[in-house]
Amino acid sequence: MKIGELAKRTGMAASAIRFYESRGLLKVASRQANGYRDYPPEAVAVLTIISDAQQAGFSLDEIKQLLPADVSSWQHDALIATLQRKVADIETLQVRLTQNKAHIQSLIQLIESKPEDMDCKLNAARVIASMGITIDK
Amino acid sequence: MKIGELAKRTGMAASAIRFYESRGLLKVASRQANGYRDYPPEAVAVLTIISDAQQAGFSLDEIKQLLPADVSSWQHDALIATLQRKVADIETLQVRLTQNKAHIQSLIQLIESKPEDMDCKLNAARVIASMGITIDK
DNA sequence: GCTAAGCTTAAAGTAAACTTTAATGTCAAC
DNA sequence: GTTGACATTAAAGTTTACTTTAAGCTTAGC
Incomplete structure (x- = not known):
């Protein structure tokens, strides 16, 4: 899915999605042959998490801690403590x-x-x- | 009371108090002979309201609507609606x-x-x- | 083939809520 | 009478979270 559709599905601006990527909250999207970002369906869930966490009062930096680039590296105890x-x-x-x-x-x-x-x-x-x-x- | 003591009593920085005054949240303080701001004890309560309202998620502009400069000009209906x-x-x-x-x-x-x-x-x-x-x- | 919509980037702009700086004045204490 | 803490101002700087701009590709529809 291209960034425009992801934006439509999440209610976010495409510029915001690119911004999240630049700040390391979203892992760098793969590209289509033409250079356009190509997102998997799970991206919707990740953006939803970001937006929900924000509504709950987390800053983007905090959210970044909760959602590290490499998902498999989550620290059990630190995560629970947070x-x-x-x-x-x-x-x-x-x-x-x-x-x-x-x-x-x-x-x-x-x-x-x-x-x-x-x-x-x-x-x-x-x-x-x-x-x-x-x-x- | 001078701004430093008000700051100490409310836990706010003096610069923040001056900032609130400049933004119209606090009515302009009267001055001592030397030009220093002179605050009545009630100022502590007003700043506490500001800080509480902020913690509750109000923006400074919203708080300003709740606490207009001229207290005697509060409009009954508008106040209740707010x-x-x-x-x-x-x-x-x-x-x-x-x-x-x-x-x-x-x-x-x-x-x-x-x-x-x-x-x-x-x-x-x-x-x-x-x-x-x-x-x- | 052309136009419009949609994508790309880097860089600059914005708004909120302050803080910091700089340059100066005041005052209590030694 | 000078040091140090605290006060004043205007203006510039900071952080967060984005948006906007500019300049340039790509793609879908007519």
Whole structure:
């Protein structure tokens, strides 16, 4: 498959795919007789992994560590340790998000129940104060 | 409080604080007689909000929308709409994180249960294949 | 045979979020 | 009264993750 189709299938730009190759995340694609890159179907899966890992908060360098050029050289323990660190990171972020969400929701409550006679500035101050208290770590 | 102490208290670099001011996230600090920035204690809370919001995946521009320069000019409805959009964003992110976490965990299971007699390449291929399947959106 | 779409490359550009640099000013301590 | 820590500014530099550009092949359709 040529780069355009791979791009279409993964939703990525062809330029991004070439970029990943240049950064060593993708092994150098074989070429057709005309010099065009020729990808095997598995390339879709690899790009999907890259995009998913990115969404999970991995940087391209981290992903590169997870997907070394030579697949057969994966280091069992290092790989597991990395993955476990990521799970821990995700859990930390989840706790954070849950708290922030609760705090934003109580803020919405607070603003919606704003007493009509309370002047704008006081209300704003109250909002700020509540954010300071509730979003605080 | 001067910028150095604010930096120490928030764990941010002074240059970052000046940068936030320049980008309009922080209202322009008042100055001491000597020209040094002078911050009220609340500045710590505001910076904490900024840092928390960032960790939750908000860009500085988004945070700026949440924390306009002139606090007294907050528009009730717009504010609530913004906050509700943020809750929705957080929920989207939560779903994604939950999925990614599950996928990483099943990957760990898979790698840990690697049959001893399975050669490296086959195992790696299995891992890749499973990532394609499991991490897929 | 021509045009348009799609491929190639290297190199430059972009956006976000800062940091670093350089040149200078202030202030507390010795 | 000079050293050293901390402050100021504008401007340039950095990193990440790409995109865009320019200039030039290849290929499919009319």
